[in-house]
Amino acid sequence: MATIELDSLVKRYGQTTVVHGIDLAIQEGEFVVLVGPSGCGKSTTLRMIAGLEEISGGQILIDGRIVNELQPKDRNIAMVFQNYAIYPHVTVADNIAFGLYRSKLSKSEKRQRVEQAAETLGLSHLLERRPSALSGGQRQRVAIGRAMVRDPAAFLFDEPLSNLDAQLRTQMRIEIKRLHHRLGTTSVFVTHDQVEAMTMADRIVVMRDGRILQVGTPLDLYEKPVDVFTARFIGSPTMNLVPATLRDGRADLSSGGSVRVPPSSAKTPDILVGVRPQDLVPTQADSAGLTVSGPVAVVETLGSETLVHIETAGQTLIGSAPGRQIPQIGEHLTLHAPSERLYYFDKVTEKALAA
């Protein structure tokens, strides 16, 4: 177990900078998820921590020790790759044993470690098989087994679940979480999937264009996104944003009506009022809060809830109705969200308005 610290970490490829001096302190035993759209520099950051990529500026500390110049093998980290990186030409047991390549344990001790890891991951009966005879989920477990036999200071995961089908992904998500709970090893997990981030992370790091936008617990990010990007990135379906104009402590919505806005640091009158689909429901409107109405354009039946898209003032807003209540297309519907569930952003800077 170890702490990991990134200090003004920079990565450049020739003229282009892909990581712009990021700072991050990861606690011992923490499960941190780097999340962001494809190409935002998550993998690059992870690979710099692993030592697979040279760093162009700043420093990386593992357990308080600067590791900038250390070879990957000397950092005592283990990494799980998107394509598993398990070798097709050797057995499962040998694949896992690669994790102990540099260990000075005796052969029988190594064998014991491998068996232990296999047991934890439910691979015991597959040890003598070749990877080609395994399912995707089993291959992923072999990769994890290979990472855990060594008992490393930290696990690094680079989108390890994105090659699995949806059901297996959910299952592996839980397994990795459970494993983390058991082993308590510091973990850095990269994904572009906000659901993975929300469900797995102790803390989420939201990245965009090589910069960190926000760091916080899943609920922090859900409740207090610092800007429009995070607000829309976290949560599904994405948050509705309605343009509005500030006047006398109220915001006049482009969709009609107005809501009371808490006193804030807004510099311009143009703002965006955000509301999550889950908070926008067909209830009796009270005066405080957001009320929108319009014809139903699309209905998405999920069973547990029903997502309703309504057209209002040239904008489509998504709300949700209880699972067994299916509105008709074209039906006129009124949706409402209480004022404490609303989010406010500066329209120009896209930053959240500080209350």
Add this chain to the structure above:
Amino acid sequence: MKEAASSPALVLSRVRPGRIVAWTLLFIGGVIMVTPLLFMLSTSLKDASQVYDLRVIPAAPTLDNYVEILGDGRFTRWFINSTIIAVIVTLSNVFFDSLVGYTLAKFQFRGRYIVFIAILSTLMIPTEMLVLPWYLMASQFGWIDSYWGIMFPGMMTAFGTFLMKQFFEGVPDDFLEAARIDGLNEFTIWWKIAMPLVTPALSALAIFTFLGNWTAFFWPLIVTTSAELYTLPVGLSSFAVEQSIQWEKIMTGASIATLPTLIIFLFLQRYIVRGVMLAGLKG
């Protein structure tokens, strides 16, 4: 339905005309390819007086030629020479072509592109043009009439290097990086991880190199002077110029020489076909 399917008219109508043309062409091709081999075999079973009797089935088949050739120390010697040379050159190519190919495929270094172009450009120079410089080099270093003299031009080939580079490019970086994290050194990563992943290409390279060297004639002929160092093709051709041309001996030697090739084809057919497809070569 079953009755209809078994009626001959229907069966015939299902054979498309394209098929018939293809079969005919393949058959003709096969005959053209096999006839010389048949003549070689048949001549090897004839005695000197029958050589110009062009019947395929010898009137009085005899194994005398085989007994004589196999009993002739020179032939055995040439066979061993060819084997040693082909095996060493093959091993060398498998090792060095893939080492260089791997380096070009997986490492970024200054001048990589220039090295690659330099290697590729040698592909465009025909052997006939290279023979003179090889010969000058061999004579400068005193390699004339030695195993090394025969082998050195082929110890690495541009084609093999290029082939292996292409294949190593297909090996995912993840595999190498995972190994790096586990602490394997770069040589071990190449040998234990990357090499096993390109075995189809390696077997293709090995087969082509072996066959190419087994049948090589021009350079071994030029670089050797003493009969003990002849390779099989050179040795066999020397039969042709001793006294009168002894066709039955040449054909017997050639039949024996074809044997390893035949064995390789029979056992490694699958790999050869795959190798030809992989390398995009003409068979």
